[in-house]
Amino acid sequence: MGALAHYLESEGLPTTQISLIREHTETIRPPRALWVPFELGRPFGTPGNAAFQKRVLMAALRLLEAPEGPLLVDFTEEAPEGAARGDEGLEGWSCPIIMTSEAGKETDMERLLAAFKREVAELRPRYDLGFEERKRTAVVEFGPQSSPEVLSSFLTGGKLLAGQKKFSLALALRLAAQDLKAFYFEAATARPGSASPSSGEFNRWFWQETAGGRILKAVKERCMQESDESLKKTGAMLLVPLDQ
Amino acid sequence: MARLDRMPEPMKSHLLNLPCPAFQERPWVSGKPLAERRIAIISTAGLQRRGDRPFEGMTGEYRVISGDITAGDLVMTHISTNFDRTGFQQDWNVAFPLDRLKELAAEGSIGSVAAYHYSFMGAADPSDMEPAARTLALLLKGDNVDGVLLLPV
Numbered sequence: 488m489g490a491l492a493h494y495l496e497s498e499g500l501p502t503t504q505i506s507l508i509r510e511h512t513e514t515i516r517p518p519r520a521l522w523v524p525f526e527l528g529r530p531f532g533t534p535g536n537a538a539f540q541k542r543v544l545m546a547a548l549r550l551l552e553a554p555e556g557p558l559l560v561d562f563t564e565e566a567p568e569g570a571a572r573g574d575e576g577l578e579g580w581s582c583p584i585i586m587t588s589e590a591g592k593e594t595d596m597e598r599l600l601a602a603f604k605r606e607v608a609e610l611r612p613r614y615d616l617g618f619e620e621r622k623r624t625a626v627v628e629f630g631p632q633s634s635p636e637v638l639s640s641f642l643t644g645g646k647l648l649a650g651q652k653k654f655s656l657a658l659a660l661r662l663a664a665q666d667l668k669a670f671y672f673e674a675a676t677a678r679p680g681s682a683s684p685s686s687g688e689f690n691r692w693f694w695q696e697t698a699g700g701r702i703l704k705a706v707k708e709r710c711m712q713e714s715d716e717s718l719k720k721t722g723a724m725l726l727v728p729l730d731q
Numbered sequence: 732m733a734r735l736d737r738m739p740e741p742m743k744s745h746l747l748n749l750p751c752p753a754f755q756e757r758p759w760v761s762g763k764p765l766a767e768r769r770i771a772i773i774s775t776a777g778l779q780r781r782g783d784r785p786f787e788g789m790t791g792e793y794r795v796i797s798g799d800i801t802a803g804d805l806v807m808t809h810i811s812t813n814f815d816r817t818g819f820q821q822d823w824n825v826a827f828p829l830d831r832l833k834e835l836a837a838e839g840s841i842g843s844v845a846a847y848h849y850s851f852m853g854a855a856d857p858s859d860m861e862p863a864a865r866t867l868a869l870l871l872k873g874d875n876v877d878g879v880l881l882l883p884v
Contacts, residue, residue, distance in 0.1 A: 490861070494861050498864075499868070509735075526814075528819065530825070530883060531828055544831050551762065555759065623803040625807065625816065627785065724810075727812060
């Protein structure tokens with residue numbers, strides 16, 4: 488991020504930036520940076536809080552008027568609600584969807600795949616409801632029908648289904664994994680008026696309680712046993728977060 | 732939290748070990764008051780138009796995002812799994828504050844919002860982004876941009 492600022496500023500364009508990892512910005516020393524204490528993925532702190540987002544944005548933009556630099560300024564106000572909750576491990580949110588199986592504990596692959604299929608079917612109406620309400624989905628390439636198919640067919644046959652050859656297997660698995668998580672999040676938060684989980688609460692639910700989380704871990708293991716380098720790398724780094 | 736001292740392993744070491752170039756030069760360009768500036772966003776969140784090519788590999792390439800894009804048409808295909816995406820799923824402004832920028836323009840706090848914005852995929856090596864960044868500088872000047880807001884994820 489800071490490197491881009493260097494390149495653009497040296498071409499004559501004034502830059503300002505948000506810094507999420509202060510240590511990186513201290514090394515790179517871009518012309519102007521506002522460090523914020525928010526979690527990775529949320530440079531403006533809190534979803535749905537326009538007033539707070541605007542304060543952060545103005546604090547970053549005002550650095551463009553500074554007379555000299557380089558500048559690294561701290562925005563010390565924490566993101567309102569939610570953002571810190573999950574990191575502290577407090578209980579606050581639980582998935583409003585009642586799952587019929589103990590899918591998170593299943594070890595036999597066939598039974599896990601069957602539990603995954605049931606779970607996806609149970610989540611689907613919620614996802615559809617959420618999409619109706621929001622008119623938006625973060626699912627990119629593989630919808631709630633096809634992302635489970637891509638992942639399941641890899642686990643049972645090590646390859647893609649016919650008709651899903653648009654991407655390499657490694658890329659398809661990565662996109663399907665992200666799309667599956669997006670589908671689960673949107674389904675789990677679709678109940679009208681319900682509070683959204685913090686990122687930590689969602690991650691705990693997804694990775695520890697759902698068959699979907701178990702499936703992604705199984706796909707990771709399978710990828711790492713493959714001889715193909717891109718599958719190995721995808722398995723090692725790109726399917727399951729480092730902390731899960 | 733994006734505070735390394737509070738971050739558990741192995742994330743902490745992973746982030747500390749990312750390549751971070753040090754620069755000898757300290758470029759600095761002054762300009763007009765903020766209220767007269769035209770602002771463009773460059774994000775490293777791996778953002779793209781729905782239907783555009785997903786980010787793949789570490790080549791330092793970028794995607795163009797039209798200034799009239801709507802939330803439903805902006806998606807994220809960053810390769811990393813080690814940051815929160817649920818914030819962006821709920822409200823794109825938490826990573827790409829185009830609505831906020833337009834409000835600031837409407838109330839006169841900034842001059843205007845650029846016609847185009849851009850996104851890289853931040854896991855790429857910064858030096859691989861340099862040629863694209865220098866090309867972008869020309870595009871941004873062509874759009875009369877005189878304030879670039881760089882946003883990580």
